[in-house]
Amino acid sequence: MTRLAFIGGGNMARSLIGGLLKTGAAASSIRVAEPQAQAREALGREFGVATFAENRLAAEDADILLLAVKPQVMPALKAELRDLLQRQRPMLVSIAAGVRLDQLERWFGSHLPIVRCMPNTPALIGAGATGLCANARVSPPQKAQAQHILDAVGLTRWIGDEALMDTVTALSGSGPAYFFALVEALEDAAVAQGLPRETARALAAQTCLGAGRMLAESGEAPGELRRRVTSPNGTTQAALESFAADGLARIAANAIGAATRRGAELAAELDAKEPRP
Ligand SMILES: NC(=O)C1=CN([C@@H]2O[C@H](COP(=O)(O)OP(=O)(O)OC[C@H]3O[C@@H](n4cnc5c(N)ncnc54)[C@H](OP(=O)(O)O)[C@@H]3O)[C@@H](O)[C@H]2O)C=CC1
Numbered sequence: 001m002t003r004l005a006f007i008g009g010g011n012m013a014r015s016l017i018g019g020l021l022k023t024g025a026a027a028s029s030i031r032v033a034e035p036q037a038q039a040r041e042a043l044g045r046e047f048g049v050a051t052f053a054e055n056r057l058a059a060e061d062a063d064i065l066l067l068a069v070k071p072q073v074m075p076a077l078k079a080e081l082r083d084l085l086q087r088q089r090p091m092l093v094s095i096a097a098g099v100r101l102d103q104l105e106r107w108f109g110s111h112l113p114i115v116r117c118m119p120n121t122p123a124l125i126g127a128g129a130t131g132l133c134a135n136a137r138v139s140p141p142q143k144a145q146a147q148h149i150l151d152a153v154g155l156t157r158w159i160g161d162e163a164l165m166d167t168v169t170a171l172s173g174s175g176p177a178y179f180f181a182l183v184e185a186l187e188d189a190a191v192a193q194g195l196p197r198e199t200a201r202a203l204a205a206q207t208c209l210g211a212g213r214m215l216a217e218s219g220e221a222p223g224e225l226r227r228r229v230t231s232p233n234g235t236t237q238a239a240l241e242s243f244a245a246d247g248l249a250r251i252a253a254n255a256i257g258a259a260t261r262r263g264a265e266l267a268a269e270l271d272a273k274e275p276r277p
């Protein structure tokens with residue numbers, strides 16, 4: 001049984017732990033380090049996993065350390081974990097946005113197998129999407145092990161060129177929020193026309209789910225699915241023309257660009273904080 005230790009027990013750790021347990025992982029194989037007592041208590045109660053205030057205690061004997069702290073917190077872990085990482089040599093799996101493999105090697109040791117990945121919160125319900133890339137120390141069995149963890153909570157894709165991980169972050173890491181924002185906007189627009197809020201929310205959310213399932217399950221291109229909804233000169237055509245006139249493609253490209261740049265900035269901010277050799 002692979003022993004997995006989460007460093008950081010926030011939103012994303014909860015999504016991954018919840019998803020892993022739903023697919024049959026044993027709660028006894030998972031430990032979590034989380035500084036906040038209330039959050040620790042909730043993790044223990046909801047998931048039955050062992051929780052620790054100290055990272056070192058959670059990491060003891062782990063085969064895999066899953067680093068689930070904010071990017072800005074990552075460098076602070078190095079002093080705390082250095083001895084243990086020297087001795088134990090676990091595989092590190094980082095989910096931090098922007099943080100590059102070379103930074104992780106610098107902080108934690110280039111002798112370690114390290115996987116950088118980008119999951120998303122639908123992992124909680126087994127519908128996650130994760131891009132992964134690995135450093136040269138990750139052996140094929142370790143790669144399979146890392147993939148196994150993320151496969152348990154949804155779809156996975158290996159990304160050959162690490163530079164594209166910021167694009168993955170912008171697309172699928174942050175992506176759930178875009179769909180939530182769109183549903184909020186559609187719901188508000190329908191409410192403004194008089195539809196009760198509960199009805200508008202239910203219809204918008206179910207439409208999002210139905211469209212998502214058709215995209216995932218039909219094997220057809222989004223353009224083809226879109227065309228089938230769009231009767232000539234009908235209501236959908238009117239709405240899509242309105243989207244196009246308002247620059248939907250540009251709006252999406254700008255948003256993906258902004259998120260991608262922010263990923264690179266997060267890493268650059270961490271570099272800037274380090275003393276120059
Ligand atoms: N949220 C998302 O959709 C996604 C997030 N990510 C990445 O996942 C990582 C975590 O994000 P998210 O879960 O949203 O953030 P959260 O803030 O919810 O979780 C981070 C957790 O780490 C805890 N923490 C802070 N300092 C330490 C420390 N020194 N040692 C151990 N734990 C610590 C925090 O506690 P406290 O609150 O007390 O500070 C918090 O509970 C980020 O790097 C993010 O980029 C990746 C994919 C998707």
Ligand SMILES: O=C(O)[C@@H]1CCC=N1
Nearest residue numbers: 096097169173174175
């Ligand atoms: O917003 C963020 O920075 C994190 C990474 C992807 C989703 N949430």
